Amino acid sequence: MIILILILLGLCLGSFVNAFVYRLYEQDKHSYGLDIKSKKNTTGQSKVKGKVNLSIINGRSICINCKHQLSALDLVPLFSWLSLGGKCRYCKKAISWQYPLVELATAALFVFSYVYWPVGIVGVEQVVLFAFWLVYLVGFMALIIFDLRWLLLPNKIVYSLLAVFGLQMLYQALSGELSLRGLLSIIIGSLTISGLFWLLFQLSSGKWIGGGDVKLAILLGALAGGVVEAFLLLFIASFLGSMIGGGVLLLSKKFNLKKQLPFGPYLIAATVIVVLFGGSMIDWYKNLFIL
Numbered sequence: 001m002i003i004l005i006l007i008l009l010g011l012c013l014g015s016f017v018n019a020f021v022y023r024l025y026e027q028d029k030h031s032y033g034l035d036i037k038s039k040k041n042t043t044g045q046s047k048v049k050g051k052v053n054l055s056i057i058n059g060r061s062i063c064i065n066c067k068h069q070l071s072a073l074d075l076v077p078l079f080s081w082l083s084l085g086g087k088c089r090y091c092k093k094a095i096s097w098q099y100p101l102v103e104l105a106t107a108a109l110f111v112f113s114y115v116y117w118p119v120g121i122v123g124v125e126q127v128v129l130f131a132f133w134l135v136y137l138v139g140f141m142a143l144i145i146f147d148l149r150w151l152l153l154p155n156k157i158v159y160s161l162l163a164v165f166g167l168q169m170l171y172q173a174l175s176g177e178l179s180l181r182g183l184l185s186i187i188i189g190s191l192t193i194s195g196l197f198w199l200l201f202q203l204s205s206g207k208w209i210g211g212g213d214v215k216l217a218i219l220l221g222a223l224a225g226g227v228v229e230a231f232l233l234l235f236i237a238s239f240l241g242s243m244i245g246g247g248v249l250l251l252s253k254k255f256n257l258k259k260q261l262p263f264g265p266y267l268i269a270a271t272v273i274v275v276l277f278g279g280s281m282i283d284w285y286k287n288l289f290i291l
């Protein structure tokens with residue numbers, strides 16, 4: 001039952017992420033390229049061009065091709081896309097598979113997190129903490145789309161998530177769940193990754209790593225929750241980045257060392273892995289040396 005609710009919630013919030021990303025991008029696209037990831041990426045820019053001349057009508061959802069306002073029926077996640085064969089009801093133009101994919105991925109992440117949550121989700125505190133995690137996941141989905149499509153990690157999303165994390169800290173402190181040691185551990189975890197990224201950012205003047213990654217790292221390191229977890233996160237992210245990123249580069253046959261690749265998705269994927277499995281991975285590693 002809970003899993004069914006999480007699936008439906010994930011599909012709906014995934015649908016929200018799609019609409020939200022599109023609107024935020026339309027709203028703020030003129031201000032991008034200045035502060036977030038300093039380097040402009042030409043392939044990213046040209047990709048976007050075809051979709052730039054669109055406006056949002058009073059915040060209502062529209063088909064991005066024919067700009068027909070969507071009815072409530074069209075907004076039903078996944079099923080509307082499936083029933084229409086991935087085409088707009090009005091102009092029959094194919095709708096990007098990004099939409100159902102994001103909906104499905106969000107739902108899958110929700111269920112996956114529930115199944116592999118490291119402690120039992122019993123009691124008000126754990127339910128609230130899990131709810132906080134779902135909020136981060138929704139934000140992560142938006143960040144992943146932004147980074148993949150435009151090499152951007154918008155401040156608005158990153159800062160909002162940091163504010164949510166502040167609320168979580170406040171909640172944990174008030175409910176007596178947060179020890180001074182726990183807080184210190186979170187701060188050190190956060191500083192480990194963001195500090196390292198900041199250093200890389202400064203040393204390379206934004207070539208090796210984007211400014212958005214540095215800001216995001218503040219949150220991800222805090223979520224990892226400790227220095228060991230932070231290094232584990234970095235290790236997993238680099239591993240995923242070199243495997244998948246390298247594979248993509250080779251496949252695309254456009255091997256070009258100057259091409260900037262998004263690092264955000266790997267960092268986020270690594271964070272999910274560390275939050276869900278970090279404890280058992282670290283225990284397993286420690287046991288290797290004790291035995």
Ligand SMILES: [Zn+2]
Nearest residue numbers: 063066088091
């Ligand atoms: Zn249409």
